[in-house]
Amino acid sequence: MRPVWCGSSKTRAISLGLFALCLAAVRCLQSQGVSLYIPQSTINATVEEDILLSVDYTCHGVPTIEWKYTSNWGVQKIVEWKPGTPANISQSHKDRVCTFDNGSIQLFRVGMRDSGYYVITVTESLGSSQFGTIVLHVSEILYEDLHFVAVFLALLGAVAAVLISLMWVCNRCAYKFQRKRRHKLKGNALDNQFMVFFFFFFFVVLGFELKATPCPFLVMGFFEIGLMNYLPRLTPNHNPLISTS
Structure with missing residues (x-):
């Protein structure tokens, strides 16, 4: 007959082995x-x-x-x-x-x-x-600096375009004004020449009508021509008889 303590010790050993195995498995699972x-x-x-x-x-x-x-x-x-x-x-x-x-x-x-x-x-x-x-x-942050530079360059380009446009308009206006002034000066010169020849012819005819010697009237006519040509020269930068093209 087998002793009772022998069976109980075997069961206890199996239980301890299972407990150790479970503890190792738990530790292994916990470590992972x-x-x-x-x-x-x-x-x-x-x-x-x-x-x-x-x-x-x-x-x-x-x-x-x-x-x-x-x-x-x-x-x-x-x-x-x-x-x-x-x-x-x-x-x-x-x-x-x-x-x-x-x-x-x-x-x-x-x-x-x-x-x-x-x-x-x-x-x-x-x-x-x-x-x-x-x-x-x-x-x-670099894009803010680049954005500022781009805006500044765009604004500078717009200002330059406006200035160039204004310069072109002023140049055209000055050209038209000078052209108009030249035509006006030419017209004034023709009027003055007409007046000179009119007075010269008037004094000559007056001399013949008065049956006087035409020399004094010719002298007065030439004096009138010289006076009409000389008086405009007293005005600075103004010569109606000689116009620049």
Whole structure:
């Protein structure tokens, strides 16, 4: 007959073996339970823009989430928190970071100094962890300067076009005015010549009518011609008998 203690010890050994196997399986599942998903590993932004460092994770229990910033100047801790509890934000990023329960953070008013690597670490209560990296490139706003230059050049071109048009109109008006003035001067010269010959003929006829010697009247006629030609020269820049073409 088999002793009773022998069967009970065998059952206890089997139970302990199953318990150890289950514990190892649980530990194995827990160690592989942290998964991290990063939809966009590289983000391009401009100065004064708000950007979202988006991630998502799955794990057992409530993990601890930590974000760090790595650049040429070293490593800097940004924020650390557990979902459902207040976040511990570093002094350098106060009022510039907003946390989300899925592990994502949002940075407000980024600058050139924010360019670099952002590392997230998700750690379970049992010690297993997973990390990921997001690269952020921040550039200056150049399109506003280009827009200002384009507007300035367009305005300058419009002003130049208006000035050229005004110069062309003034040139045409001056040309027409000079042409009209030349025709007027030619007409005045013809009128003066007509008056000169009229007075000359008048004095000659008067001399014959008075049956006097025509010499004094001829002298008076020539004097009148000289006077009519000389008087316009007293006016500056005005000679009706000689017109420039």
